[in-house]
């Protein structure tokens with residue numbers, strides 16, 4: 001199995017990141033790249049998933065997640081907008097990226113000891129990936145999402 005790498009996004013990644021997309025029926029789960037990039041600020045950090053020099057996926061780490069959502073511990077990180085570009089799906093990249101996430105966060109965000117995410121109940125593939133990577137279903141639902149109820153998942157770092 002080929003190694004993947006996770007890095008904070010830099011301006012050098014932008015040309016490739018701007019070309020990333022998911023399938024039309026998946027847009028409701030993550031939004032478009034344009035929408036994601038305009039929301040980035042000093043609390044919401046973009047990351048890339050790389051195979052060699054090729055950007056195959058993207059996600060955001062939200063350092064304010066615990067303050068934004070009542071269900072999360074106040075000092076928790078949040079994983080948002082995790083996706084693999086549609087050309088690269090089905091090759092094991094998501095599974096490897098989620099498995100690599102814990103070690104990456106321990107090194108990049110040493111002040112945090114847990115991370116949350118929500119995943120749409122109509123997105124069993126993503127839920128399965130997160131479970132494979134060590135996220136645990138809290139068995140609570142978040143009902144505030146635009147695309148319907150979402151499972152709340154958590155991983156201790």
Ligand SMILES: CC(C)(COP(=O)(O)OP(=O)(O)OC[C@H]1O[C@@H](n2cnc3c(N)ncnc32)[C@H](O)[C@@H]1OP(=O)(O)O)[C@@H](O)C(=O)NCCC(=O)NCCS
Pocket residue numbers: 022026029030081082083084085088089090091092093094095096118119120123124125126128129
């Ligand atoms: C969900 C997503 C990240 C999976 O990425 P991927 O790189 O294609 O997934 P992988 O190839 O690593 O597969 C990981 C596991 O999920 C399963 N899986 C992946 N896509 C699947 C699908 N469409 N249906 C069913 N299972 C699927 C694989 O079989 C594999 O399980 P296994 O190891 O038990 O065989 C990708 O489809 C995606 O980006 N979707 C759109 C955005 C999204 O929904 N993000 C989640 C927001 S919370």
